[in-house]
Amino acid sequence: GQSLEQPSEVTAVEGAIVQINCTYQTSGFYGLSWYQQHDGGAPTFLSYNALDGLEETGRFSSFLSRSDSYGYLLLQELQMKDSASYFCAVRMDSSYKLIFGSGTRLLVRP
């Protein structure tokens, strides 16, 4: 079966940096994506890593190590609006099929 593991909850203060880890075991792997979802809303795309290394997009960065089946999402200069659930997702094949992790609820405190 497919397995993606993330911490269930993370709490941080406004302005801080937080890292959300994801380890995966899947039968196929094209790349690792990260999505943000606010309560009751649709998931929105944050980043995609197909190759090892760090990808930076504004306050968010994402890292992948294929040899370790591991990745993380780094959020800097946290803002209250960053309170949401964050999902890692493995793109399984060329069809864009995604398998989602269990999700990490991030709570940003003042």
Add this chain to the structure above:
Amino acid sequence: GAVVSQHPSRVICKSGTSVKIECRSLDFQATTMFWYRQFPKQSLMLMATSNEGSKATYEQGVEKDKFLINHASLTLSTLTVTSAHPEDSSFYICSASARGDYNEQFFGPGTRLTVL
């Protein structure tokens, strides 16, 4: 660009009825559409992959006769929950992938189904 809509956003129905949910890509042609369900505070569980003009591919454990998927065009896919029961109450979300070198799926806003 890359907007996906879903209709209805919320539906309440009686047990035993069937409910149809539409998923449309508004400004692009979707090569593939995906259907997920999500229980409160849980992950998105992929139900099926839908390609235009062909039968949907269902994930293990998803009843294809209960969750009927039709992908009639490159911009429309429908999910019909047949003979709905209270345990089918959930948040149903569709997504679409576009032609070209995109690395993301574009998600619809979701449909909240409540079966009484």
